[in-house]
Amino acid sequence: MTNPLLTLDRVSCVLPDGRILFSAIDFLLDRRPVGLVGRNGVGKSFFARLLAGQIAPSAGRRSGTARVHYLPQQITPAPGATVADLAGVAGALQALARIENGGVEVEDFDAVAQRWDLRERFAAALDAHGLGHLDARRPAESLSGGELTRVALLGGWLADADVLVLDEPTNHLDRPQRLALLRQLQDWRDGLLVVSHDRELLDALPRIVELSPAGLADFAGNYTFYARSREAAQARALAELARSRHALRRGEAEQRAQRERQERRQSRGRRESRDANQAPILLGLQKQRSEVSAGKSARLLQTQLEALTARVAQAAGQVLDDPDLALFAPEPAAARRRAAVLEAVELPYGIAAGRPLDLIVAGGQRIGIVGANGSGKSSLLQLLAGRLAPTRGRCVVSVRTACLDQQVSLFDPARSVLEQLLADDPVAGEAILRTRLALLGLDSDTVQRPGAALSGGERLKAALACALYRREPAELLLLDEPDNHLDLAALAALEQMLRQYRGALIVVSHDAVFLDRLALDTRLTPTADGWRASVW
Template sequence: MTNPLLALAGVSFVLPSGRTLFSNLDVQFDQRHAGLVGRNGVGKSVLAAILAGSLRASTGRRVCSGSVHYLPQQIAPTADAGVADLASVNGALAALARIEAGSAAAEDFAAVGDRWDIRQRFELALARNGLAHLAAATPAARLSGGEARRVALIGAMLADADFLILDEPSNHLDRPNRLALIEQLQRWPRGLLVISHDRQLLDGMQRILELSSRGLFSYGGNHAFYSRCKAQEQQNALQTLEQCRDEYRREEKSMREQRERQEQRQARGNRVAHVANQASILLGGQKERSENSTGKLRQQHDSKRQQLALRVHEAAQRVDREAPIKLHAPPVSPAAQRRVAYLDAVELPFVAGATHGISLILTGQQRLGVVGANGCGKSTLLKLLAGRLEPLAGSRHVTARSVYLDQRLDNLDLQRPLLEQMLATTRGASEAQLRMRLAQLGLDAQKIMLPAGVLSGGERLMATLASALYIDPPAELLLFDEPDNHLDLPSLQALASQLREYHGALVVVSHDQAFLDSLGLTHRLLASGQGWLIESW
């Protein structure tokens, strides 16, 4: 298609609670690669779904003259889904098989379209992405989070759409696969919108869009250019605000001095008139003229004060004043040498190769970072420590109170309000304390009364972290599987800060080296070709 178009005109979205998420947005996309950024909960994923056509705006309209392929933030295949379903190619593969078996149905030919080589292209793409061991019918439930993400991304690339919309596409990917994704996207020849907090990925974009409470703003460059522009805008906004405040103070002083001079003149006039023994009718006229003059001056000052206050308010609106994110570390101090978990010659389910077996001892204040390629068994290891899976052989002993946060954020009941769930698990805290702590995570009084399922990915992760950290009694062992996914930079910094203050045992899986370095870890557990290797951090 020549010059396909994707645009929004006057779009607003109102949540079921009645809160307006954003309003009157206008944006147009062309073949430039664009990144969408913004704080957690501001509405990035909702905006992406509206652009993709999978969600209707409350007001305004979507204009699209090309095809769009949308990959949402959360990949949740059904229990019977296969790899081909995850890649959104099962319909085309099944139709192709029926045609090869003799079908002449129009819907089968429509499903295949021009993609007569889709089977070969899909198999080749799996092989090129290190997934040759997978087949179209392989159950998606067997895949790790990183493998599932890579399969879904393969499907996006095979869609041949005019526009790709990818929501947090680098989540769950190890470093080699993140770099491979960046390279793939740089070669993508058509329209692209990436919603992400991954600065390295965003530095490959040609345009950055920022969604905030003030609206949607476009910057013609990559993320580094956007960051410089934002810093300069913030500096300019602060300077303008201070200038407006200075002007307000100067004018307020000037008006006060005018009032004082007017009052002095009026007082002198009254004294002179009284001494001169003027007729009462003349005194009344002078008094009326003086009061009229004073009233006009007061009106002028009130009008000017309102104008100045409006300028100060408008200047303040241009200053970013996002509330800081704050987490509280659980108050736990187990003995450093006490054994909290022990794996003896354990064989992990669903894991093949050198990392199939492991023996491991965790002590009370050990802080362990688990690293390795996608599919090597990191998440399986955490599930086994959490008691979610049983070992095929060997024995598992966990003696400490533990909390497990998985990649899919299954700790929360998506149908129940967050505050209700927190009250049930934090008996030592009052409702007022919980409200304050949740507000410090960016979860306001309205959000915590809604079903947890309506929260954004980042908000849901912060809520899950809160449910893990604030339980009573506190956990002595935290098992976190890629907690850095979905989080904006302020939330990530807050999480790292509070995990540094946590004094219990900690096991964290992550592909973000900078995040792991910020946690004050004591050891690294590496999944390698020689098996599991533990070493000092």
């Protein structure tokens, strides 16, 4: 092992509401790339922020002098932020401009720090990463989700950092950009920790650590090695649990048999004492000796049973807690012939902007939209949801819709998911809603916390619940990269639910495997020549 760049010593993370995410964890980050995995809500993002120095531990110590660049899971530009702000170079560029105009402030020279060619370097870096069409002063709010991620990642390469801490960096990236990021990370020679559910990315990392309620488990191998090791450990744990339960059942059967034998001996002894011609004192001594002997045997057997019970508890504790998750597909009314009609619609953004789109979305039709970052996929969903007006043409949506966008704006961060669902449908019943949320992996405490207090994966699950479990079921689901942030169990539940959904579906994703599992019938692709529709 090389010298550690960052060290966590017995660190704990306790939320303001008193909930313990993890405690007494030790971790060393050296120059071996690390992938951090775990279920939604277990505390992976808090762990990443703690390692990056963004937050302090509730207990324990973080040490190390390495310079860290941190990429958050959800990139939300501040009002008025620009591309340069997003990349973390706006301050240095502004200082450089003031110096060029005759400024002599020491702070400006410190901010530039000999990077006199930063403007040219930044422009060249944008161009090299396929972002040459972006100006440093362009408003960040005008970028697509993929462009936001790519510009923020670019800041890591420009930061001269010793350590990169990246939280779900492949979210919103199209296939070519995911491969480009993979190549960049493979070329990185300093410290790297990646929080991800992207199996392809994790397979390229030589060390996987898993965060769970039991603590941090370190696997000296890639994701495939981790998955196989975990599966083998689960098989061993289940086998040991079965053996220990069998031994306990045998011990309990022996205890019952011993009691029955003792009862038969006592019954026989009472009969013999009535018929025997012995002095009462002798009969009393015989009974006392018999009871002492039986008591010793019973205590010995009880001790053995307690040991067997402890063995079962210990074996059960080694079994991994992987509950099955489930989503229930809404049941819309009988599918209408047409859910939406677009006539010569032109979008204001994207590669196909200015090109007319004619599209009829039939009831029950299942459309997958694929294409590069910034090509206009999200804009089309926003148009169908009534949140964006076309520059030309007409869009008529004749059914109830539910739109899950990349910012999960459907879910109010100030309210709990249970509160929102009950407000929409008071007659649904709290018990039924709690059961459905539990099957989605949101426990009784999580469903009562405000959205702002949830992890990225938990927020997405809550937003899915708000979209699906409405009083009046949506007849057209509009899903913009719904597979982002979800752990593998939740992703499988989402796939199964969407296959069962009988309304119209339009989904955007860069995950080809996910799309292929949804039984789609139409592929829609934005290009420079316009929108192309084909059979899936």
